[in-house]
Amino acid sequence: MLATGTASGAWPAFCAEVVRGVALERDVADGVAAEAVRERVRGVRRSHGLLNRTELREWLTARGLDAGDLSGVARRALLREVDNERPLPDPETETIASVLWAEVACTQQLRELAAPLALGIAAERHSGVAPPAPPTEVARVEALLAGDSASGLAQLADAERTRLAERACALLRHGQALVLASVEDSAITARCRERALDWRLIELEELHVPHEGAALEALLQVRLEDRELAELADAHGFSMRRAKLRPEDRPEALGVLRSAATGDLLGPVPTPSDDGCELLHVLRTEDADADSALRARAARELELETAGRLTAGMVSWRGVF
Numbered sequence: 001m002l003a004t005g006t007a008s009g010a011w012p013a014f015c016a017e018v019v020r021g022v023a024l025e026r027d028v029a030d031g032v033a034a035e036a037v038r039e040r041v042r043g044v045r046r047s048h049g050l051l052n053r054t055e056l057r058e059w060l061t062a063r064g065l066d067a068g069d070l071s072g073v074a075r076r077a078l079l080r081e082v083d084n085e086r087p088l089p090d091p092e093t094e095t096i097a098s099v100l101w102a103e104v105a106c107t108q109q110l111r112e113l114a115a116p117l118a119l120g121i122a123a124e125r126h127s128g129v130a131p132p133a134p135p136t137e138v139a140r141v142e143a144l145l146a147g148d149s150a151s152g153l154a155q156l157a158d159a160e161r162t163r164l165a166e167r168a169c170a171l172l173r174h175g176q177a178l179v180l181a182s183v184e185d186s187a188i189t190a191r192c193r194e195r196a197l198d199w200r201l202i203e204l205e206e207l208h209v210p211h212e213g214a215a216l217e218a219l220l221q222v223r224l225e226d227r228e229l230a231e232l233a234d235a236h237g238f239s240m241r242r243a244k245l246r247p248e249d250r251p252e253a254l255g256v257l258r259s260a261a262t263g264d265l266l267g268p269v270p271t272p273s274d275d276g277c278e279l280l281h282v283l284r285t286e287d288a289d290a291d292s293a294l295r296a297r298a299a300r301e302l303e304l305e306t307a308g309r310l311t312a313g314m315v316s317w318r319g320v321f
Helices: 002-008 010-027 034-047 053-062 067-081 093-106 109-127 135-146 158-182 185-194 212-225 229-236 251-258 292-311
Strands: 201-209 239-245 265-270 277-286
Touching: 002 010, 002 109, 002 135, 002 158, 010 067, 010 093, 010 109, 034 053, 034 067, 053 067, 067 093, 093 109, 109 158, 109 292, 135 158, 158 292, 185 292, 201 212, 201 229, 212 229, 212 265, 212 277, 229 239, 251 265, 251 277
Parallel strands: none
Antiparallel strands: 201 239, 201 277, 265 277
């Protein structure tokens, strides 16, 4: 599974995030408020369907972890979110190895790693044994495996690393080929039509107010007194900005944005960060043309859905990851 994840790029990308998180943690150990860490831990607990701290403790114990491990995962995630990408020395391999399993288990990374492996096996069931991958691709993955000391892959015998690289690359390409062959051009066109409202471009003004009562008062002033949002922002100290977005970018306001027309005043709607409300003044709408970028996006959606159908029921887990 790690070999396939290495071939797909998912595992090296994940490990790079872990390395950066550990580096940030060493540089600014107190850079995250304790309450923020506790809130993130509660979010992890909810994401795993654990109802209380007792269930969380049992879940962690079953995986050889404790509350400190989970808090470390949460703290490093928060540090990465505010990372200014300043140069930092890489942590020692032993330090990365000591937190790697906690990061994998608490972030459900195993599910991500299992997906391309399952798809490759599904492709073999559908189309026969995966043909060999190009030697250059195998060599690239083999080199990545040889350099992965934190996970232990570097300690494998040379022959075993070569075998894993060959098999991982072959399965990955085989699965990708099956998915691409299953997504027809007509389906891409149909998906573009289905998503036309979600993908159209909207230019608007966003007035951010602290709570719903203030938003309703501002809404009345705009409608009854013919005041502009910028005027209300100046008068009351609210923040306002212009933005271009697609309705799908704001799931909390998706319903009103789908049907929005030029000149509409929408709201109150919750903010993405749930720290107040917003009024939205639509300045312009632009229909989503099925250009190459949107067609590629539609194709990617269909490919993910196809991969999900092909691998449904193929992976089972002992416990919840």
